[in-house]
Amino acid sequence: MEAIPVSASLVIIGNEVLSGRTKDANLAYLGAQLAEMGIRMMEVRIVPDIEDRIIEAVKALSARYTYVFTTGGIGPTHDDITAACIAKAFDVRLIRHPEAMRVLAAHYAASGAEFNDARKKMAEVPEGAVLVDNPVSKAPGFRIANVYVFAGIPRVMQAMFESIRHELTKGAPIESRTVSCRLGEGTLAAGLGAVQQRYADIDIGSYPYFVAGGFGVSLVLRGTDTDRLQQAADEVRALIRDLGGEPLEGEPQRDAPQPAA
Amino acid sequence: MEAIPVSASLVIIGNEVLSGRTKDANLAYLGAQLAEMGIRMMEVRIVPDIEDRIIEAVKALSARYTYVFTTGGIGPTHDDITAACIAKAFDVRLIRHPEAMRVLAAHYAASGAEFNDARKKMAEVPEGAVLVDNPVSKAPGFRIANVYVFAGIPRVMQAMFESIRHELTKGAPIESRTVSCRLGEGTLAAGLGAVQQRYADIDIGSYPYFVAGGFGVSLVLRGTDTDRLQQAADEVRALIRDLGGEPLEGEPQRDAPQPAA
Numbered sequence: 001m002e003a004i005p006v007s008a009s010l011v012i013i014g015n016e017v018l019s020g021r022t023k024d025a026n027l028a029y030l031g032a033q034l035a036e037m038g039i040r041m042m043e044v045r046i047v048p049d050i051e052d053r054i055i056e057a058v059k060a061l062s063a064r065y066t067y068v069f070t071t072g073g074i075g076p077t078h079d080d081i082t083a084a085c086i087a088k089a090f091d092v093r094l095i096r097h098p099e100a101m102r103v104l105a106a107h108y109a110a111s112g113a114e115f116n117d118a119r120k121k122m123a124e125v126p127e128g129a130v131l132v133d134n135p136v137s138k139a140p141g142f143r144i145a146n147v148y149v150f151a152g153i154p155r156v157m158q159a160m161f162e163s164i165r166h167e168l169t170k171g172a173p174i175e176s177r178t179v180s181c182r183l184g185e186g187t188l189a190a191g192l193g194a195v196q197q198r199y200a201d202i203d204i205g206s207y208p209y210f211v212a213g214g215f216g217v218s219l220v221l222r223g224t225d226t227d228r229l230q231q232a233a234d235e236v237r238a239l240i241r242d243l244g245g246e247p248l249e250g251e252p253q254r255d256a257p258q259p260a261a
Numbered sequence: 262m263e264a265i266p267v268s269a270s271l272v273i274i275g276n277e278v279l280s281g282r283t284k285d286a287n288l289a290y291l292g293a294q295l296a297e298m299g300i301r302m303m304e305v306r307i308v309p310d311i312e313d314r315i316i317e318a319v320k321a322l323s324a325r326y327t328y329v330f331t332t333g334g335i336g337p338t339h340d341d342i343t344a345a346c347i348a349k350a351f352d353v354r355l356i357r358h359p360e361a362m363r364v365l366a367a368h369y370a371a372s373g374a375e376f377n378d379a380r381k382k383m384a385e386v387p388e389g390a391v392l393v394d395n396p397v398s399k400a401p402g403f404r405i406a407n408v409y410v411f412a413g414i415p416r417v418m419q420a421m422f423e424s425i426r427h428e429l430t431k432g433a434p435i436e437s438r439t440v441s442c443r444l445g446e447g448t449l450a451a452g453l454g455a456v457q458q459r460y461a462d463i464d465i466g467s468y469p470y471f472v473a474g475g476f477g478v479s480l481v482l483r484g485t486d487t488d489r490l491q492q493a494a495d496e497v498r499a500l501i502r503d504l505g506g507e508p509l510e511g512e513p514q515r516d517a518p519q520p521a522a
Contacts, residue, residue, distance in 0.1 A: 018302045020292025031282070043279070118451055186374065
């Protein structure tokens with residue numbers, strides 16, 4: 001199968017992530033899930049709850065990548081402005097989606113909570129948007145053009161992703177191989193660069209680490225052609241042996257990371 | 262003291278962070294440290310090890326915010342291209358910095374490792390850049406204009422930040438108050454929005470959570486005026502009581518987060 005380049009990007013919306021108080025957990029999930037589907041995460045922007053910043057990020061990434069995912073800012077409170085910003089980014093009206101109203105009305109009728117104006121805000125989407133099902137807490141996400149708008153709470157975001165993953169165009173699955181060793185990066189660099197030059201289709205990254213027994217480096221190879229990936233990994237193993245090291249498969253237990261250049 | 266608006270941004274460089282395999286730990290550190298100094302983190306971009314993407318992000322953020330910090334991509338291997346990209350972003354030559362050469366030569370002489378070309382790459386900086394000391398592993402970071410270039414490894418990044426923090430222009434310290442309760446966001450939203458309207462200088466965020474005993478929401482207030490912050494927090498507490506809830510100070514132990522709209 002021919003490899004189709006399918007790319008993704010992510011806009012993480014929220015002052016709490018920017019301030020460092022809340023750690024984002026959605027990139028790790030999305031990055032891994034998409035890689036399995038052959039979709040490469042190419043850029044992430046974390047922006048505050050400010051209209052201009054959200055609109056700018058969504059427009060820039062929507063024009064550049066196959067998909068944009070956004071997380072955060074779709075709840076009932078004043079700081080939840082994502083849907084309104086996406087409507088402005090696409091220059092369409094914000095409307096109350098009839099199906100979202102129906103789902104939410106039934107949900108609050110069952111729970112006994114009042115279906116007030118704040119909660120009705122969660123039914124607002126840009127005109128023309130398609131709802132994304134939220135099996136966890138009912139309030140839906142949506143898609144407009146190539147932009148998927150998800151909740152920020154990881155469990156809900158993951159459920160929303162699961163409900164749309166079948167829609168996504170797949171690329172050739174991106175596989176990886178990790179070879180570690182106890183050599184310094186500066187010792188490996190020249191030979192590693194030469195391997196990278198011979199395998200332009202394989203992405204080779206070098207990541208130093210520190211373990212109780214000393215320092216080392218993990219070499220991560222990524223690509224869509226299993227044979228080429230295996231060949232490149234074999235060359236990296238041979239390089240390590242040539243330099244007097246011992247290639248270790250996978251990634252060792254890490255301690256406090258420390259450079260070993 | 263008059264509040265000076267001082268802003269910051271961060272460019273996280275690295276395929277490994279984008280793929281979700283490596284979790285960034287630098288935003289959490291920088292966001293918290295800068296907030297204490299009254300410097301607000303306004304935007305983060307995570308970009309791959311691709312020249313155009315790095316250059317674009319650095320130029321965009323350098324023009325917009327008081328400071329740009331970058332993390333990652335300053336080691337000796339082929340995938341470490343940050344210094345070269347920053348030189349291109351500022352349209353200056355990449356040079357071997359004499360003091361960086363001296364520090365690294367002494368370091369490798371002492372360790373017995375060869376000071377080879379790959380390791381000499383770690384002395385390369387854009388012409389006109391000022392070195393940033395690296396007490397952990399010697400290879401320096403640098404600053405050019407309003408851009409600080411740091412290592413990606415958290416321990417090294419933090420040491421680099423410590424060595425330059427005295428240079429940064431401080432703003433009025435940003436304080437926060439957190440009030441939690443067991444009410445749903447949809448119940449609080451109207452009253453909370455009204456408090457936000459009365460306190461335009463206070464940033465009020467609403468973050469739902471799920472604990473073993475049920476759901477709840479943390480309301481985080483941020484601002485530079487302690488009195489106003491206290492008044493706004495008191496109004497939020499009063500709102501919670503008016504709605505039949507009980508204001509809890511700080512943030513409760515969290516379980517798997519779940520929305521409570």
